[in-house]
Amino acid sequence: MSKHTGPSTPDPSWPDPSRPDPSPTNLYAALRAxxxxxxSQWAVETDTGLIYSWRDLDSASGKLANLLASLDLPAQSRIAVQVEKSVExxxxxxxxxxxGHVYLPLNTAYQKGEITYFIDNAKPAVVVCRPESFNSVSQIAFQHGTQHVFTLGDDRTGSLLERAAHCDDAHTVVDCGLDALAAIIYTSGTTGRSKGAMLSHGNLLDNAQVLKAYWGWSTAGGAHLAGPQGRGDVLIHALPIFHVHGLFVAIHGALINGSPMLWHAKFEPKRAIADMARATVFMGVPTLYVRMLAEAGLTxxxxxxxxxxxxGSAPLLTExxxxxxxxxxxxxLERYGMSETIMLTSNPYSADARHGGLSERRxxxxxxxxxxxxxxIHDDAGQPVPQGEIGGIxxxxxxxxAGYWQMPEKTKEEFTADGWFKTGDVGRVDGEGYVTIxxxxxxxxxxxxxxxxxxxxxxxxxDMAGVAESAxxxxxxxxxxxxxxxxxxAKPGAALDxxxxxxxxxxxxxxxxxxxxxxVVAELPRNAMGKVQKNLLRGEWAKLFEA
Structure with missing residues (x-):
């Protein structure tokens, strides 16, 4: 096995702050510290001009935590949330x-059938939805045993805030332990059955601390960190918060560093570029960069x-x-992660002592x-591949x-006998240690x-009328x-629209x-066993959107 296809080990010189302080027993306690x-300093400024102080974040989340406590929920209850992006x-x-409960974010684009599956599978004690969705979502939730359904609008309205307004803002953080579940992130499977990846307080805290050190987050003022009030880094938060990138990487990154956020409910390229005059860090998916490149104001x-x-979250084209x-x-800086693992790799922010001081982002x-x-990197037989060759990551x-919610057999299937998670991604590691997917x-x-x-x-x-098969x-x-x-x-004689x-x-x-x-085509390419060869289909249609 080459040294670059085996496990990477931290350099002993790596600074201690890259590891979490072992004393917190709840992720929020570490963020709050x-x-x-x-x-009284500002923590979040929205694109509508609302300002939230750090005290606001602490007291408002305390009110909401006390509301949850008033419901007498069992420990580690699931709280399913499908709402628009807002500070609330x-x-x-x-x-x-x-x-000490388990957060279950749901994409706002999910439809009735998808919501039904998630609620039936996770059995949440509480569901929070958009006001306009209350009738349909509450019907599904109550049918599947959920006791409490609240609404939350992106304009600071809804029954959740109305109820929380009567609660005390002083709340003692639950000592749940870092092994306790913090969130379940649903990720679809190849069979179409979504799987709930269970992430603990410790999983999330460790990743936040490592990224804080590796990406050079700072609270110190200076010419290159021109944040307001001399507090160093300021994040433009322009991502959705129902998945790992926006919810964990971005929010944890700012909070674990005590850095303010410029909050964009919806991405608008002109506004994002304008806010860069007051910020130092931006996180986005490739689509956001493509849209900003179309703006004359990007200079x-x-x-x-x-x-x-x-x-992150999708491949960044070299172009x-x-x-x-x-x-x-x-x-x-491009990086790689998954719902099941949070961030795994990153191009260097500065010289990486573990890799000969390399600092190039390739x-x-x-x-x-x-x-x-x-x-x-291993092959299909579970054996390590030579350096530079392609295999499973x-x-x-x-x-x-920790595994998939209520799926012990699937969890076992996705881990090797010696405890490594099989990502399902295929890649290689070159002679200098750079990973390519x-x-x-x-x-x-x-x-x-x-x-x-x-x-x-x-x-x-x-299942559509007249369809024989699809790929x-x-x-x-x-x-x-x-x-x-x-x-x-199409089936013989059928005309498909x-x-x-x-x-x-x-x-x-x-x-x-x-x-x-x-x-609609006459046939699909197949191998000798009758399996559709999707690699040939991808090649056939690869240039469809090239123009």
Missing amino acids: AFPQDL SMLLYLACLRA PAAVQGMRLFIS TFRDWHTRTGQTI AGTVGFPLPGVGLR QVRGPSVF VGRSKDLIISGGYNVYPAEIESIIN VVGVPHPDFGEVGVAVVI TAAMLAQLKTELANYKIPKHLA
């Missing part, structure tokens, strides 16, 4: 942490106060990487394994999840930062990185899962 001493929805997440002067641009550097003089790579993360470390063994499509699993879409298409593959797209293309075979088929899909699936193109 990083708040500035002067709690972040406060609800913090309240769940400090109350070196516009970003001169920024120190770090991070991209986008290079165009951003040409336009701004800044180099995007297009097409996701950098080095983070301190504490073990990463190895396996990982282990303190941020790797070359594909996904399970045909996962990542479109605009969201996971799309072909089997889920295929099962619906195959969905991912192809390159200049805006979304990758999108789905559905290739369909592709527009009507896409319209039907939109009634059953979240919009980001809908294929960008649907074609």
